[in-house]
Amino acid sequence: MKYKTKRVHFELKDFDQETGIFTGYAAVFSNVDAGGDLIQPGAFTKTLKNNKDRIKICWQHDPYSPIGKPLEMREDKKGLFVKGQISDTSLGKDVKILMKDGVINELSIGYDTVKKEWKDGVRHLKELKLYEFSPVTWAMNDEALITSVKANDDIKEVLTKTIELLDRFLEKTEVKEQDEVGKMLESVERLGKAVEQRIEDSKGQKI
Structure with missing residues (x-):
């Protein structure tokens, strides 16, 4: 599994210990990140159809530290829109505080590359198998935004x-x-x- 980090900006509304819900983009299309990759529109279509129920929210990509579940995942013109819910575990509570304080404000996806194509030194990711997305400390891309309303x-x-x-x-x-x-x-x-x-x-x- 590989990881593709995407910068996000958390604007939180009703992000409390009971719901733990946030929305935004875990990945954006047609943008070359710091790793030299470009995710093409449609890259998540198959995985969202066939693998949707197995996708989790993890903490810093650690498969032994799941912190929540996706409530909604879909592609639109911008990228991979996600709506997630962080569980009310002790770790989940810590993550929510870090997100609320702006310490953690980026997302990253964990995936396998299924289809790719090289063009002018850029790797075009045409199909990906998504396993999880994670709140992380640092990211590569500066165009994926969390879109919920501020507190x-x-x-x-x-x-x-x-x-x-x-x-x-x-x-x-x-x-x-x-x-x-x-x-x-x-x-x-x-x-x-x-x-x-x-x-x-x-x-x-x-x-």
């Missing part, structure tokens, strides 16, 4: 920056427009307080 703390940061921008805009705007800007500012501030309350209420429930 409450990130929303809070966005709202804080919005309030700062509205404050600066309020100082420079015309008098006749200040009332409208002021109303916008009050609305954002109320929303910020609601988010803070939600974060406080969810402590101990979500990671």
